Amino acid sequence: MHSNAALAPTARLKLARLIIDEGWDIARAAERYDVSWRTAKKWAERYAREGVDGMGDRSSARHTQPKRTPRPVVRKIVHLRLKHRLGPVEIGHRLAMPASTVHAVLVRCRLNRLTHLDRVTGEPIRRYEHAYPGSMLHVDVKKLGRVPDGGGWRYVGKQQGTKNTRTKTNTSRRGTCYLHTVIDDHSRVAYVEAHDDERKETAAGVLRRAVAWFRARGVTVERVLSDNGSAYKSHHWRAVCAELGITPKRTRPYRPQTNGKIERFHRTLAEGWAFKKFYSSETARLAALPGWVHHYNHHRPHSAIGKVPPITRLTNLAGHHS
Incomplete structure (x- = not known):
């Protein structure tokens, strides 16, 4: 109006x-x-x-548009965009038409941004979401270099950071921290544990505790999706999934996009916790992890689920509606 x-x-x-x-x-x-x-x-x-229903406003656009770009030309534009990743100027040059017209067609077809396309296949990204909590869990491991006593190079500089790492008192703090992360597909609620390795026994133990953690919040886990890491391909992993009544699934090789929700969570984890501020030691950083995960689950608005905290999607929580 x-x-x-x-x-x-x-x-x-x-x-x-x-x-x-x-x-x-x-x-x-x-x-x-x-x-x-x-x-x-x-x-x-x-x-x-x-x-x-007839009291609302109507579009002022014409019912017929005789000068609209013909369908065969639209198909050519879409083909050049999907298969060759060309922009409006290049497509317009090839088809002898204005770049502005090409851009209008790409907007109408939701192909105006390359971020809408899969990097490997060039096809439009097909996003999915399971219908209810527990239908699918995503699991993965995020590897982070440990913070030496005195701080890492990101905040104290490479020279001092290297010196801190080589100090004898930091011997036990060298190496890698393995963050075993679990994300519920529907709600985006996260469960995270820090460990010294990514062995099959460790991964299976994290899954057991994560399933129990979700069960305590009224969520019954049905499936778990992982990459093709050795821990997730092991007989031990399959045996634990069978014991828990969970169907294990794996992504296609070299296709991390299939597990994109947890990949995006890892970026949020790194930006919001791991590298957010200066930590004087690995112990200090790990001490801040539970608080950050709680903030992510209970307070941080998630843009993919309507800008509400993930925990609000667990509608079967005790007392949630009271």
């Missing part, structure tokens, strides 16, 4: 009902709402034909 419209949809409905339902004269109803006779007649007729 434009800013100078005389009637809002609610007022249109009241006007139309006066004429159609209560039998008012059109001129009298028009005077009552301070609009023209023609306007009152239009809304009355539309109400008679379509009812309440």
